[in-house]
Amino acid sequence: MFYATIDCGTTNSRAYIVDRHGKVYGKAVKQVGVRDTAVTGSRDTLRQGLREIICQAAKEAGITAKELCAVFSSGMITSEIGLYEIPHLMAPAGLNELAGTITRVPDAGIVDEEIPVYFVRGIKNYMDAESKEPPGRQVGELDFMRGEETQAAGILMQSATKLPVVIVILSSHTKFIGIDEQGRIRSSLTTMSGQVYDAVKKHTFISKSVIRGENDPERPGDYFDPALIDRAVDWVGETGLLRSLMFPRFMDVLLQTRWYERCLFLEAMIAADDMQTIGQLKKQGIQEIPGIILVGREERCRLYDYILQRKFPDARIRSICDEKEIDELSIKGILAVAAKAGLVKRAAEEEKMDG
Secondary structure: OOEEEEEEOOOOEEEEEEOOOOOEEEEEEEOOOHHHHHHHOOOHHHHHHHHHHHHHHHHHHOOOHHHOOEEEEEEHHHOOOOOOOOOOEEOOEOHHHHHHOOEEOOOOOOOOOOOOEEEOOOEEOOOOOOOOOOHHHHHHHOOEEOOHHHHHHHHHOOOOOOOOEEEEEEOOOEEEEEEOOOOOEEEEEEEOHHHHHHHHHHHOOOHHHHOOOOOOOOOOOOOOOHHHHHHHHHHHHHHOHHHHOOHHHHHHHOOOOOHHHHHHHHHHHHHHHHHHHHHHHHHHOOOOOOEEEEEOOHHHHHHHHHHHHHHOOOOEEEEEOOHHHHHHHHHHHHHHHHHHOOOOOOHHHHHHHHO
């Protein structure tokens, strides 16, 4: 029995054809996402693009889209510029809450009507609807996610995961997700670290100092300088991020340094600023941090691992860097939600049908 899972992002989307165990039989990718809805004011481009990648993935799997048992998706597809807006769940929320509120989407238009399409809700931090606090005071406690909840569910399926734990997803944003002893998402905290890094590197006068020039040597494959990272972390603590962002330029003009040393210094400063965020989890119910799981590119995970070990010397830290494994987190997480909701056939049911 085959299912489709969709990872719908801002600019790109992926479709996977999987069985109930999460084994991938087909995959398709297309440059289409909720940004198309924001730009055009219509959901037609997004809807048609998703329909195409489901058909392409099904073809790769050796089936047709008409043979699918169901389609499951989470993420930005449930936002106001997605295909069907669904309000966030309020934390704390775990597998039971996600399964209990999974929503069948009418007339999704991405597969034939007889094939059911289900969306998983995102999760927002706890909010007191009766609070009289001014917005400027409340806003620092707020956060939400769309899509990371299924990644977290996939991580919780792994036997290596011990609770409580903090999951750190490193992408265009950094998202710290606090998971309590019951395996529920207690809260999340999001920073713009990835976007700030890209903006500084590409759109400021600092860029010349942190990118490789024509005559510069390549960055050594194993390059990693703990002493340099330590100084970057210390400077952010002493002078703040905005002042520290000038330092790669000073290192270029006034000191004898390589471009890749200055680039690492920039990366470490932004990571150091991220560390100020993780402390806020204590205010939101995560009183201890015995374990941390990093999800992202290997180089970035290595940097965050080093800095986090410095901040939490007793914590167990592991990284998930393999692209295929990261893909499987969302697949297995969303299938776990669907199975909990009774939407994915159990093994006994399949065996009975096969017999």
